[in-house]
Structure formats: structure tokens, C-alpha cells
Amino acid sequence: MFLDIHDLDLHPVEFKEEFAPGTIDFGMDFEQSGPLRSEGRADLVEEHHGKHNVVRDIRLQGEVSMRLGFSCARCLEPVVQEVEAKFDLLYRPLGVDAGEAERSISGTEAEISYYEGDGLLLEDALREQMLLAAPLKVLCREDCKGLCPQCGKNWNAEPCDCTQQTGSQSWAALKDLRDKLEH
Ligand SMILES: [Zn+2]
Ligand SMILES: [Zn+2]
Known part of the structure; x- marks a missing residue:
């Protein structure tokens, strides 16, 4: 799902999406063992830099969850774990911060990322959130x-x-x- 800055210009976009295993490429780190579910909304946030310069950011809020398959770090047996993340992200146009010593963040606690061109792919944002939320090491049980x-x-x-x-x-x-x- 592409979140287009021109659509967001007209109204916020709400999403409730499910992605079957294989739709999003997670690389070799872990296996997706159920649909990735996500819900949230995207808003356009305008930042005024001086009188004439308006920076158009995309704020992405929501939650994502997924069942992940790992190998136990000690015995290598398969382990399935539900991983979820809540997010509140701010995407600024790529290049807008180049050479700027000072940034004005629009009063939110949001984390800053960048989008290129006309917007961003929801799948990319969700993929990143899952990679951040996924544990590095999983045990099948604590006393494995x-x-x-x-x-x-x-x-x-x-x-x-x-x-x-x-x-x-x-x-x-x-x-x-x-x-x-x-x-
Ligand atoms: Zn032995
Ligand atoms: Zn184990």
C-alpha cells in the first residue's frame, strides 16, 4: 500500500492491512509463520521553515503484529513467538535536513525517518518496525x-x-x- 503525499494532502489515510507470509521480504533473520496484521493511520504534517518554505512530513501511527518462527538459540528447536509493535513515526522528505544544523521537529515525540519522492510504501515501514521489535535471541524455554x-x-x-x-x-x-x- 503506497501512502501518497497527494492523497494525504486531501485527507488522512486510515489503514487496516494483512500481509500473508512471503509478501514482505524479511531476509534470512526469521520466518513469518502467520499473517502480518497492521492497523493505523497516516497524516500529513506541515512544517513551516521560514516564510515560504513548507516541509511536508508524513506521520505514521499504528500497530503491527506477527507470529515469527525462530530457532532456539541453545537447542535449535523451532520456536514460534508473537511479536508486536506500536509505532509513531515521522517521515520527512529525503534531503530536507541536508546541511541543516538545526531541525525543528513538529512538537511530536515521533521518531524521524525519510521518504523519497511522492510518499512511502507502508510495507517498508512495517517491515522495519518488525525487524526492530523482533528479539535477537529466542529460547524455547527459559531453562533450555x-x-x-x-x-x-x-x-x-x-x-x-x-x-x-x-x-x-x-x-x-x-x-x-x-x-x-x-x-
Ligand atoms: Zn553428549
Ligand atoms: Zn531450546
């Missing part, structure tokens, strides 16, 4: 025991035979090293 570094067995299912040895083996390795250093 992870995989055995030696045999690769999932310790959540059952301990493996290497478990007991790990400690003594690293001590053995240390002792070897000390022996080497001493001679």
Missing part, C-alpha cells in the same frame, strides 16, 4: 539445557553419556597444559 557440544544430543530430552565427563575432561586438558608448561 541446549545441545551437548560433543555428541549434539538435545539435553532437554535426556542427558547423554558425555555429560559427566565434560568437567573431568576439561580438567584433564588443563593438567596436560600445565604439564607442558612446566617442562
